[in-house]
């Protein structure tokens with residue numbers, strides 16, 4: 001088995017062909033990290049970018065299902081893993097290596113690190129403009145491995161809900177990124193408001209102002225406020241990313257997010 005130094009070198013070599021690595025994270029579970037990661041990837045591809053998405057949520061790998069790639073299998077080429085392309089996006093997740101979608105894998109910390117390093121270093125990603133990484137909730141081994149081994153990472157997008165009550169965990173994630181000496185690219189507020197299909201007014205079901213309060217506190221930009229819409233869940237469950245298949249409101253919020261990310265990330269490169 002390759003030692004850590006060799007693995008790290010392999011990862012670095014692979015990253016030479018990947019311009020921008022962005023992690024999507026949050027201290028909180030269930031706020032829509034995976035939904036945002038998948039749809040940002042699709043929206044970036046719609047902007048003409050070459051995109052890959054890597055799922056490092058080893059306990060709850062949802063990326064492939066949400067992207068709509070359950071039928072797409074990985075293959076091998078020249079000793080490397082060839083990622084399947086779904087909607088033009090190269091995708092790698094532990095779920096592609098399990099016989100059954102519901103298989104539980106027991107991971108100890110070092111195994112997680114090894115798996116994540118392989119998912120970058122041993123995968124034939126080719127040339128990419130963006131590699132989006134979907135992290136599990138919190139600030140554990142998975143985001144730590146990425147930050148410690150992907151030196152050129154552009155930073156993290158922090159996903160939050162609009163509820164001020166839930167901000168403590170999200171702030172922990174922001175502070176984690178700062179402590180790792182990486183950049184918080186911006187805040188994405190998900191489930192921001194619900195537009196009543198009858199009266200067309202906005203209802204702030206999970207409260208209002210959480211994303212902007214966070215952005216202000218940490219001097220960050222609130223890059224998007226994505227509406228709460230039952231068609232988001234329905235489409236994502238069916239593997240139909242809403243950046244493409246969603247309502248005009250939802251689709252445009254992702255297109256705008258992608259444009260802002262491109263603006264922010266490519267301005268500093």
Ligand SMILES: Nc1ncnc2c1ncn2[C@@H]1O[C@H](COP(=O)(O)OP(=O)(O)OP(=O)(O)O)[C@@H](O)[C@H]1O
Pocket residue numbers: 028029030031032033034035036057060062135136137190191192226227228229230231232233234236237
């Ligand atoms: N804007 C939205 N409107 C309606 N439903 C949404 C929205 N965003 C996400 N969802 C739904 O909320 C659920 C949780 O989303 P998701 O799995 O993306 O969250 P997560 O933060 O990645 O969760 P975990 O912490 O488990 O990884 C999913 O069923 C998803 O379809």
Ligand SMILES: [Mg+2]
Pocket residue numbers: 033034035057060062135136
């Ligand atoms: Mg998730």
